[in-house]
Amino acid sequence: MNAIKVKQCSNCGTHFNCGDSAPKKKCWCNDFPPIFNLSEGGDCLCPACFKNSCSIKIEEYVATITPETALDNKAKDLPKTTNLIEGIDYYLENGNYVFKAWFHLKRGNCCGNGCRHCPY
Template sequence: MSKEKTCSRCGIVFGCSTEDNGNSCWCNRYPPLFTPDPVINCMCPQCLHEATKEKIDAYVAEMTVEKAFNNNSAKDIPPAKQLIEGIDYYMENTNFVFTAWHHLRRGYCCKSGCRHCPYGFKKQTA
């Protein structure tokens, strides 16, 4: 099922449709960071990606090691059904590099020395 919608951010018309299961919109792959609003309705895929990244970047920028352990609300967001490039990870050559957001959303440190570890266990480089 598909509906025609207008992006509340850029104004383009886009198709809003349910995925294969018929119950959820494509936008449900993104973390639920925006409260439905009568003025700010749906966003097109590109605008939702950009707005989500902006909100996450602001959250991560204020994160400290102490906050990561004691006051990390990202871990309370329902788990992602699939990872999103540019939000949860980026590619470097053929390697996946997980973002600080991914680690915060996971809710714990694996102590593997991840590059973007918000818990203070980054690998030391020579």
């Protein structure tokens, strides 16, 4: 277990806790998809900046996907997580969850329900 460190976001300057908080409890950043190295984003980022950086990187990736390339996408090979992240996996519309293309790409195939953001 790593000790909690107070760090300063290399993007906005906000102070935040970084590190494992308890045995078997990983750092908050482990809930996010492992899609970039810290060297690309500077030192650690605060939760808001980290989420924003992930969202940008994911949207850039999703923009390259076509129905022809969706089945062979890289997102389906990432470690599976049970935590969905608002703004990355879904957004809320009139109290309903609307799953984004990233969520569908992680699943790896079309469910056949005619989803609004289905990349397949």
